[in-house]
Amino acid sequence: MSERAFIRYQGVEKAFGEHAVLRGVDLEVKEGETVVVLGGSGTGKSVLLKHTIGLLRPDAGQVWVEDEEVCSLGERGLSEIRKKVAMVFQAGALFDSMTVFENVAYALREHTDMSESEVGERVTEVLAQVEMPGVEELMPVELSGGMRKRVALARALALKPRALLYDEPTTGLDPLTGHAINTLIRNLQKSLKVTSIVVTHDILSARMIADRIAWLRDGRMAFVGTLAEAASSGHEELRRFLETGGGIGESRRP
């Protein structure tokens, strides 16, 4: 892990109408590191993630990927960022009018000059990486929730991104499937050395994959550090959040 920040949020603010979601988020994610962003439902974790690749634009503040400021980029620049930083959406967001193969091949066909056979090889390769061989011809509706997340991960991996953003990778899965996804994420971290930001309220997930955790509370990062630091920190609410497995943040919301 290098000390250089790969992704950096600086005073990011975002409101939807009257409702201020992010009120000045600061966070640095170093190259090769995995940061798990924790927080209750509706605290703006996914919103923060979407700012990273310009799917949302902040009302104030800046988002940096390496040495580029994302909000200042035009369409072409954003496209370059999105090749470097891939996102895995909450429910997979697979294109349901396309087969698994076409889903995974989408970015390859969009951004590379690969021949169809090269595309086919790469699709087979990433599907094997997420332990889903031989599903190329299935439609997304034929897949279970866990399989969908794996295929979504394969689609994100296709272009060999340097960073991955996971939006609630284990939400809606049974504990065993969730555990399998966490294991997969950890193995990919080790083998591919990608920088990762994982948004979740699943404490087990955080324990398995986090180098550091960031705790989003009231639109700001209330705590950033390792799990051990979090356990010994003075943040009473964060400690309870970690102990109970994530219910507290939700029930304490007004």
Add this chain to the structure above:
Amino acid sequence: MSGVLKQALDDLGGLGYLAWDTVRYSVSRPFGFGLLVEQLFQIGVMSLSITSIVALFTGLVISVQTIYSLSSYGGQLFIGDLVALSLVRELGPVLTSLMVAGRVGAGITAELGSMTVTEQVDAIRALGANPIKKLVVPRVLATVIMLPLLVVLADIIGIFGGMVAVAAELGQSPDFYLRRVLGALSIADVASGLIKSAVFAVIIALIACHRGLTVTGGAAGVGAATTRTVVSASISILISDFFITKFLLWALV
């Protein structure tokens, strides 16, 4: 009241932006030919049966009504003229467009709306592609290409329906009826119907795409947006029809 006005202005602004982006991306490379062909099929070919049925019965009913109203003046000879002019200038384009607003407009909003709420539209962007180019451009182009063709077909079927009615009710020969039809129609009449339907196509497709891409609120939101698409597209067609008609009468005649 000010809320309604603000909403209406927001919608108009959003439509304007979308229209501009659609023009921009429809001329930029690479041209998504495969996506266009798929939409030509979905929007055009799949609308054939519904527009044909509507056109056939419209032709039949105008014919029957005209026979009824003109007979007392001894005007039966002119039924072909009247059926042809009202169909080609007005009813063909407007009724076909209303049917397409219902079938295609609702379909586009429902599809793009579900893609929006399931983050598939965000996924397109996250994969470095452009949703306007991938989703909106093929749908708008396909509607603009197919709706005028559907209207031509509707005109022909409607005139045929009129012929059947006249033959059955009055025993007028198809030969005579068709000569009246062809004598009555000018190039300007046909052109005006086609220009109208092309404008209606833009209205339907843009409203439908805009509503689909701006859906919020899950499945219920998709349902509400779909209803609003059909309502606002239909009203826009009828209102703009008046102004386009006035303009074309001034420009073409």
